[in-house]
Amino acid sequence: MENIYQHFREEEKRFIDQTLDWAQQVDMQYTPYLTPFLDPREQYIVESVIGQYEEVQINEYGGYEAAERKRLYLSPSYFEPEQKDFDIKLAEIRYPKKFADLSHGKILGTLMGSGIERNKIGDIITDGERWQFFAEGAIMDFLLSSIDKVGNISIQLEETAYTDIIRPKDTWEDRDVIVSSLRLDVVLASAFNFSRQKSKELISSGKVKVNWNETERPDSVLGIYDVISIRGYRRIRLQSIEGKTKKEKIRLSLGVLDRNS
Template identity: 55%
Template sequence: MDANIYQHFRKAEAPFIDQVAGWLQEVSDQYRPYLTDFLDPRQQYIVEAIVGEKGEQHYQFDGGYLAAERKRALIYPEYFVPTQEDFDIQLFEIHYPTKFATLSHGKVLGTLVNAGIKREVFGDIMTDGDRWQFFVTASMADYIQTQITQIGRIGVRLEPKDYTELLVPKDAWSLEHTTASSLRIDGLISAVYNISRQRSKELVENGKIKLNWQVFERPDFELGLRDIISVRGFGRIQLREIEGKSKKDKYRLLLGVLRK
């Protein structure tokens, strides 16, 4: 792999770049597909950039449904034609006493992580406001089904579902165009949620935001393509595209926005 590829990404992303290079080498050496765990959107962007469109290896993503955020990547040689079954994804529905209890994304996520299940093993967690479902790697499905019998103090049962039984998620991204003088986290939060720059800076410094699902406390940090910031109490922002500069030398941006 060209050593110059590192300069296009952050230093902290170097280990993941090395990992992608290893996957490519394995596909080349063994001449068979390689299936990753679930990747976040930023990692998917890195895979796209490194594998490219014109090499001997190709890639495809699947997260269980078209609008999935977290997806598995299948990297494969030219001869291979992927099918949905090749992604080995299992959908679960959470059965719980809906009349007496409520679930939340945080409760479901926390239960899975606290059970010792790596974040890479499960994909999107979805709700229609009443029902809850989530995706996992098929190889871990039996283990997760036996381990998860409670969420908080709520007794639950996980039922395997076919992907055709997927609920329609309540939360949906809206696409918004905006301009910004920089790609700083605090500036974008301020612009999208119409709050002061000082208020957005405090949110970041006080640990109220996550960058790609990790707590992050640097308000001056500049976002890259596909990054997602989660702002507690406000929603989420994803940098979808940088569309160029305006006449006033501001960035023209396409954002995905979730508002609470």
């Protein structure tokens, strides 16, 4: 197997090692493995690692077609999982809509505040009024019985059938940009049409996250399926590197998400 580490960042090494353990378990023991919810960058890493194993295949599911966070089902090549094998449940948040407003950040903060790890929770979605989220089936009963408030808003969680999934108002918009490098500050400036100086200031002030982790390094080099979010702005995802121009600049395909946060 080639040195897979050379294609990724140093801080991703631990996750790569974990993925190798999953792959070897499936390959040597012929037993499937179901991952927790993974973000797009983690999904990309798993797919890159599993590509080294001819007898291991990946199926993915996040609860609905456009899911961002997904569980991956690693299995011997002859095995085809069913939807129930992903063990994902859907919950709706009932709250007094006329008197209160919820947000993605407040809901996620409440879920994390209950002691649940982020990788146990999938996407949080809204149609502008109703709110739902996906979670591992194993923790749903705990959530239903332990969460009755989001901030100071009284709520009730109810497990909901997949047939009642709302249509999220969040939509990814495709956008092509040309950049001089894959540095974080350069890509942000191009994606949001502001100066490199403003981009650096946002990063240094702790307002920028890469794959949901805060960073203060404007020189961080981005990779495929990195998700970058700026407090107060929309979110972007690096979809693909399309090649170079005649002047050696880089063509990028981005996804831009206008999310209620």
